[in-house]
Amino acid sequence: MYKKKPFIFWFEFASTYSFISAMVIEEKAKQYNIPIQWQPFLLGPIFKQQGWSTSPFNIYTAKGNYMWHDMKRLCQKYEIDYQKPTNFPRNGLLAARISCLLEGKAKIDFIKKIFQLNFEQDKDISDIEILGKAIKEIGYISEDIIDKAQTSSVKEILKNNTDQAIELGIFGAPTFTIGNELFWGQDRLGDAFDYYQKIDESSLSK
Amino acid sequence: MYKKKPFIFWFEFASTYSFISAMVIEEKAKQYNIPIQWQPFLLGPIFKQQGWSTSPFNIYTAKGNYMWHDMKRLCQKYEIDYQKPTNFPRNGLLAARISCLLEGKAKIDFIKKIFQLNFEQDKDISDIEILGKAIKEIGYISEDIIDKAQTSSVKEILKNNTDQAIELGIFGAPTFTIGNELFWGQDRLGDAFDYYQKIDESSLSK
Numbered sequence: 001m002y003k004k005k006p007f008i009f010w011f012e013f014a015s016t017y018s019f020i021s022a023m024v025i026e027e028k029a030k031q032y033n034i035p036i037q038w039q040p041f042l043l044g045p046i047f048k049q050q051g052w053s054t055s056p057f058n059i060y061t062a063k064g065n066y067m068w069h070d071m072k073r074l075c076q077k078y079e080i081d082y083q084k085p086t087n088f089p090r091n092g093l094l095a096a097r098i099s100c101l102l103e104g105k106a107k108i109d110f111i112k113k114i115f116q117l118n119f120e121q122d123k124d125i126s127d128i129e130i131l132g133k134a135i136k137e138i139g140y141i142s143e144d145i146i147d148k149a150q151t152s153s154v155k156e157i158l159k160n161n162t163d164q165a166i167e168l169g170i171f172g173a174p175t176f177t178i179g180n181e182l183f184w185g186q187d188r189l190g191d192a193f194d195y196y197q198k199i200d201e202s203s204l205s206k
Numbered sequence: 207m208y209k210k211k212p213f214i215f216w217f218e219f220a221s222t223y224s225f226i227s228a229m230v231i232e233e234k235a236k237q238y239n240i241p242i243q244w245q246p247f248l249l250g251p252i253f254k255q256q257g258w259s260t261s262p263f264n265i266y267t268a269k270g271n272y273m274w275h276d277m278k279r280l281c282q283k284y285e286i287d288y289q290k291p292t293n294f295p296r297n298g299l300l301a302a303r304i305s306c307l308l309e310g311k312a313k314i315d316f317i318k319k320i321f322q323l324n325f326e327q328d329k330d331i332s333d334i335e336i337l338g339k340a341i342k343e344i345g346y347i348s349e350d351i352i353d354k355a356q357t358s359s360v361k362e363i364l365k366n367n368t369d370q371a372i373e374l375g376i377f378g379a380p381t382f383t384i385g386n387e388l389f390w391g392q393d394r395l396g397d398a399f400d401y402y403q404k405i406d407e408s409s410l411s412k
Contacts, residue, residue: 046268050266060377062252062375062376063377065375066375066388066390069388070390077397166268169268169271169272171268171272172269182272182275184272184276185391187391187394188393
């Protein structure tokens with residue numbers, strides 16, 4: 001039995017371009033009929049390994065200025081509601097842990113909600129009350145998930161995701177992977193889908 | 207009289223992704239019927255301002271590994287002959303100065319030739335003999351251009367290009383600009399062309 005390796009969308013809640021991908025990936029995936037595995041991880045430890053204590057967009061001014069202009073421009077292009085967050089990068093640790101506990105539609109609804117809070121509504125996504133309210137608004141996720149997300153087993157899941165990202169050679173977000181094949185950046189989503197579609201199923205299961 | 211601002215392709219001879227753009231931009235530009243201004247500049251001074259003494263692809267290993275894999279993949283996609291250079295980044299200073307002196311077809315032929323020497327034939331593009339041979343092979347460029355390129359007035363042109371790039375907020379190559387609008391990265395060429403096509407001519411000449 002041969003089975004294609006999953007198409008994994010690696011995202012980080014603080015990442016601007018991850019927000020764009022989260023908003024557009026479902027519609028694009030439908031066109032290609034490709035199932036997506038949404039995978040939260042943390043950029044913090046990866047950036048720390050590179051000697052950065054914050055986002056490179058804060059460290060390298062020209063790059064940061066470009067990114068904020070580009071965000072406005074891309075959100076217009078994709079018709080995504082957007083406002084520049086007054087605090088960047090926001091701490092998405094707890095939200096990422098919660099998303100590790102969720103599956104299916106609940107997971108996607110929660111992830112998109114958190115991204116929208118950060119990049120549409122300029123809310124502090126590390127605030128436990130804001131997270132609680134978001135879960136209430138989604139409606140069908142049990143509110144005790146916030147407590148569950150703070151147990152060591154869940155912390156371990158997110159840590160493993162981040163370790164796996166580093167092992168795969170991921171250095172930024174969003175990144176799309178199929179097996180060991182990496183596509184970095186929201187603008188490479190189409191290339192990643194094309195790759196997934198073209199690969200021979202048998203060649204992938206080796 | 208209203209006139210559209212030029213579509214400028216900012217490139218650096220050491221830059222891998224600039225090579226890809228140089229190989230594909232003419233055909234794409236023809237589809238859009240957009241004239242291209244090929245503009246050499248130097249990344250060295252820009253990287254130095256950011257505290258880097260070499261390419262960030264050499265400093266940040268995961269990013270570098272990804273880039274080399276991506277180069278192979280993109281060159282296959284675009285059917286560009288490519289081999290990984292044994293020395294990176296190569297010093298394109300003299301070649302950039304020469305290209306400042308050229309115009310029209312001679313300029314484009316020379317630029318593409320240098321990129322191919324670096325990224326297809328693994329040649330040292332800072333070597334004056336290799337540059338001389340390249341000019342001879344192109345056939346219709348006077349060989350004394352190498353001497354002319356080393357005069358202070360030509361050095362000044364390239365320095366001005368780099369200063370202008372910094373002023374525009376350019377931080378990497380390739381970058382495409384239309385007025386103050388920047389598009390960074392070979393994967394954003396289509397966006398840049400779309401932008402150029404859509405803009406109202408009168409709005410640009412303000």
